Amino acid sequence: MNILEVQHISKYYYNPVPFQVLEDITFTVNKGQLLSLIGKSGSGKSTLLYILSTMDTDYTGKLWIDDELITGQSNDELAKLRNEKIGFVFQFHYLLQEFSCIKNVMIPALKLGKYSVEEIEYKALAKLEMLGIKDQALKPANRLSGGQQQRVAIARALINDPHIIMCDEPTGNLDTKNTALVFDIFRQLTSELGQTIITVTHDESFAKNSDRIIEVVDGQLLL
């Protein structure tokens, strides 16, 4: 079953000189897949990820997520869609430093407003427990180690039970031990919870162990 479909996506950068960064990209992603986007620096893989994440709307072609045409929706609609259906994990964890870990995890759910605060708190604790950092829940985010922060960020990405989790080099900043840990978590999410993960990575062993590898070379897919 398709969770994400890309048809003929192209993108240009005009500054400082016109430059085609993505050329006629077409592919589909199945539900429950752990997909690695690899490629050299400047190949366009991050650009592709940001288009898939709906944050970049400046492209030609069409994008479907969960059988819904994304291309052409307004920024507010896209924001709502990201809140509901997409989770994000970045290379530099990007937690809100002033908030406690559990609050960071809760924010997307509070924004969604589907459950009561108590329910959200319970769910957030469950996610943190799953990631093995329940004991850190009440600490401010900036007191945690890098690996711990990345796990909080993953918990945040999971809180609304999204269809897809998009990651931009989630292990880029982590040591081997933590990388293995994050990979295990991702495996568990795809196989046990049926969530789809699309991740940009430079880590070869990480990519090798994923379900599918898409390599981007000079703005084109190397299948």
Add this chain to the structure above:
Amino acid sequence: MKNINTDIAITYLIVSKKFTLVAVLGVLLGMSLYIFMNSMLVGFDRVSNDSIFKNSPHIRIFKDGAISQPLQQSDQIKDIIINPKIVPATNNIENPYEIIQLIKNETFVTNVSPQITTTLFYNIGLLQVTGTVTGIIPNQANEMFDIQTNVVEGQIEDLTDNVNAIAIGKGIAQNFSLGIGDNINITSSKGVNKSMKVVAIFKTNNSKLDDTKSYVNLNTAQQLLMESNTYITDINVNIKDPEIATEKGKILSNITGYQSESWLEANESLMAAFTMRRLVIKIISFILLIVAGFGIYNILNMTVSQKINDIAILKAIGFKGKDVVMIFLTQALSIGAMGIIGGIVLDIALIALLQKVYIGGDIGYFPVGFEAGKFIQGIVIGGIIIFFAGYIPAKKAANVDPISIFRK
């Protein structure tokens, strides 16, 4: 359930306590000074007007001299008067009591009082001092000008029904070393000589008036001018709203057929000075509020720059542009609300304190009061400035492109 936007805004405010405090203080000072200066202005205007209204009525009705005209007005024959002059007619108002009744019938009129003003000499031995004497109906004039509040000795009411009584200025009393019950000899412009008994001594804020002016009964003034008891030169009129005296004066002029002059016209240069004072205070106080607005703008701009990563991540996880605007606008409005409340509290304290400070002169206590209108005006104008001071950085935050932050 508490809104997540508010929650984030409050967390930011608490985290940067010092900056929040500085911004709140800025608004507090700006707001309190704005309200205080404007309230003070109201007090100043009141004192100034009060001192004007002690000497001049809102509207004065009098007979203006007319240029002599040809006896026959005809289209065919043009009579020309060479070297025309002001007709040397009397300057009294005909049928004054009927006219007074006519004016009293107007609903906007609160107080009417007839008056005669003429020049005279105060005699002491061979020395003669020129001055003016005003013939009044004591209780009516007192109601209009509140003369009694200036009286330092005696009673102005003692002029009533006493054609030999006089109320003199403090200066005259000192120069002639007169007290209550002493006699003073006066000579009118018509040469009538009278010995008068001092029943009251008054002191105004104007020493020139104190040195020359005196009050007598209306009948005494008529005697001094050798006129009948229907001789009246001025009718003083007070109205409900002194600010529109000029327009109302024109109406009275049309009704009575005599000339009218409002206090605004009579004190034109003073009015110009007041207008300037008002303008300066209003501009300065407004600029103070704007400066307070800049304080909020600055601090919010800084917060936006500091939290740009947070903004990017919030937008990525599904916060809309208007959510981001709300987060930062809430901060601005919270700072503003705290500042405004603080400012009002400071104002109440300041006004309560200054009201007890004695300045002296005819001002007495510092002329400032609790002007509800000025408080509301300050809150409204301050609120608008604070809104924009917050909205501009908030809009900037909402326009942050998350990708440009993540790709750095």
